[in-house]
Amino acid sequence: MMSEPVVIANRPHLARLLLLFWLAEVAVGLLFAAGGLRLFGPSENGGAAVLILMGLVLTAAGVVMAGLCWRIARLRGAAIEMTAEGLLDRRLSERRLPWAAIRWKVMFNGRSYAVQFDLSEPVRSEAAICWPQRALGLFSRMLRHPEFTLSTLGTGISAHELGKRLERFSSASS
Known part of the structure; x- marks a missing residue:
């Protein structure tokens, strides 16, 4: 189902x-x-x-x-859409990211909790990630964290609540 x-x-x-x-x-x-x-x-x-x-x-x-x-x-309309086909975060990219390419987890990043994730190739290269997220991704990689962040800003929900919604489609990585 x-x-x-x-x-x-x-x-x-x-x-x-x-x-x-x-x-x-x-x-x-x-x-x-x-x-x-x-x-x-x-x-x-x-x-x-x-x-x-x-x-x-x-x-x-x-x-x-x-x-x-x-x-x-x-941004007007939906910020995030999750379907069986994948994740679309329009604040990150205009392209839907297939679940098979996403390794995500809720983690404490030093300031607060965040949903952070990595994308496997070739999806990562083809995703057309917006420049602010790529810049933040460089910083995350320096800290050995997953590269991208599924921002809670503009959603009105916490990272843990966002993680629960993600789990309906894809399990968190360890």
């Missing part, structure tokens, strides 16, 4: 608010970097370099997170 399709609507309100926060972080990061550049000179003892580095890190993180929030904030 096949499970009934699961459709999770996009709820963009929090993403819109967070978008403002991440854009402010980009601005603060640029101010730090500009301040460091102004201080940079022959008598500088390393503080300017730290300001520049901090500013660039804040700016990069803000750009990625603003990109993710922007995608969620402007």
Whole structure:
């Protein structure tokens, strides 16, 4: 017996608010970097370099997170659809990902719980994952976590609740 399709609507309100926060972080990061550049000179003892580095890190993180929030904030309709054919998370990709290619689990990622997953080839290469998710995926892989995140932002449900819905179609990996 096949499970009934699961459709999770996009709820963009929090993403819109967070978008403002991440854009402010980009601005603060640029101010730090500009301040460091102004201080940079022959008598500088390393503080300017730290300001520049901090500013660039804040700016990069803000750009990625603003990109993710922007995608969620402007999405109309369903955010996630789960059917017997696969998973479609329109905040991640416009392509349906077959269950056989997904290895997922609910895990604590250092800040909170998240549904994270890897995709097997050739699905991974053909999935056309959006750039913010690919950037976050690089960071996840550095931490030896599954590459992609099934974001709870814009769904109104927790990672554990999302995992329960995923289990209707595919078992979690260990």
